Amino acid sequence: MTSSLGDSLRDRRLNWPSTAIFKTISNNIDGEGLAQSVKQSIKLGLEQKNHICCSCTGDCSTNEKCECLKMAQLMEKTLGGEKIVRGQPIHNPPSDEKTIYWEKPRFVCGPRCSCRKDCSLNPIQSIDKNQPEKFEILRTDQKGFCLYAKFDAVAGTPIASFNGEMVGPREIKKDMNVYQYSLQVIANDDPFRKILSKCKSMDHEYKDQLKKAYRSSVYINPLKMGNFARMTNHSCDPNMEVLRVFQGGVSPADLRVVFIATKAIKAGDELTFNYGDDYVGQYLGTCLCDKCKEERGSRKRKIEDTTRVLRSQAKRQCN
Numbered sequence: 001m002t003s004s005l006g007d008s009l010r011d012r013r014l015n016w017p018s019t020a021i022f023k024t025i026s027n028n029i030d031g032e033g034l035a036q037s038v039k040q041s042i043k044l045g046l047e048q049k050n051h052i053c054c055s056c057t058g059d060c061s062t063n064e065k066c067e068c069l070k071m072a073q074l075m076e077k078t079l080g081g082e083k084i085v086r087g088q089p090i091h092n093p094p095s096d097e098k099t100i101y102w103e104k105p106r107f108v109c110g111p112r113c114s115c116r117k118d119c120s121l122n123p124i125q126s127i128d129k130n131q132p133e134k135f136e137i138l139r140t141d142q143k144g145f146c147l148y149a150k151f152d153a154v155a156g157t158p159i160a161s162f163n164g165e166m167v168g169p170r171e172i173k174k175d176m177n178v179y180q181y182s183l184q185v186i187a188n189d190d191p192f193r194k195i196l197s198k199c200k201s202m203d204h205e206y207k208d209q210l211k212k213a214y215r216s217s218v219y220i221n222p223l224k225m226g227n228f229a230r231m232t233n234h235s236c237d238p239n240m241e242v243l244r245v246f247q248g249g250v251s252p253a254d255l256r257v258v259f260i261a262t263k264a265i266k267a268g269d270e271l272t273f274n275y276g277d278d279y280v281g282q283y284l285g286t287c288l289c290d291k292c293k294e295e296r297g298s299r300k301r302k303i304e305d306t307t308r309v310l311r312s313q314a315k316r317q318c319n
């Protein structure tokens with residue numbers, strides 16, 4: 001990891017907080033505390049008959065026979081989120097963030113598909129590659145480590161995946177650090193369950209396990225093993241949003257968390273997303289995002305201006 005520290009602490013890893021040291025992984029891995037149904041459906045999902053992958057040779061997004069396109073279309077039709085297609089921005093109403101994350105998971109081609117390079121239904125194919133060249137981590141006094149882009153991107157571009165260990169709720173509650181760094185990927189009675197009754201060709205045993213698995217809670221903990229995305233700070237005016245994206249199948253192990261640009265990003269910009277009101281209210285105290293700092297600055301200027309006016313009025317009256 002190529003992190004830089006400010007002033008005298010530069011490059012002295014001994015001085016880094018434990019949250020800054022982790023093993024980089026490019027896929028989620030199984031961790032502790034997962035429900036039996038989650039473990040079982042991950043195992044069944046590894047069987048070839050339960051993969052969803054295509055043998056297309058051209059662009060899947062125009063091939064009506066493509067298995068991946070069919071699943072992407074089923075998700076779009078049932079849950080309402082547009083397909084993610086490379087080169088086409090994803091249009092999401094910004095006020096709808098929570099709903100997009102939970103209600104509208106997407107489907108894309110995966111590493112087992114034969115289409116690979118040219119396929120526009122495979123926009124996250126190389127998202128985990130060359131991360132040190134794409135991102136920079138710098139440490140600031142107030143927010144700790146911050147993630148910066150080293151590239152320009154248009155709104156709608158997939159920027160990074162958020163990787164780590166898949167763990168159950170018990171693991172999250174045990175340690176406040178784990179709680180603060182983790183993202184929930186499967187919620188109790190997950191909206192994704194609506195898809196399962198519509199998958200006619202799915203193996204029955206697998207489908208039953210999936211129905212149970214998507215009734216439990218699963219989190220991604222990036223603390224011991226993860227990637228750069230775990231350094232993404234909160235902003236009340238963020239430049240990314242989080243999407244759940246299935247890649248190559250529909251087991252919990254195929255579910256990935258992907259950050260998508262919501263506005264144009266320039267090299268040097270800090271990458272941020274909205275942690276949600278609960279987190280901000282409970283853990284951030286004073287939000288140090290640019291928007292809040294700007295608002296506090298303008299409030300302070302207003303108070304100073306008013307005080308100056310009142311003082312000069314009082315002075316005039318005294319004279």
Ligand SMILES: C[S@@+](CC[C@H](N)C(=O)[O-])C[C@H]1O[C@@H](n2cnc3c(N)ncnc32)[C@H](O)[C@@H]1O
Binds near residue numbers: 142
């Ligand atoms: C997931 S970590 C992000 C990476 C973190 N900055 C670090 O150094 O490891 C979340 C923590 O970063 C800090 N943080 C993130 N966004 C912030 C913000 N807008 N204002 C203040 N602190 C923030 C808080 O301490 C928060 O609990």
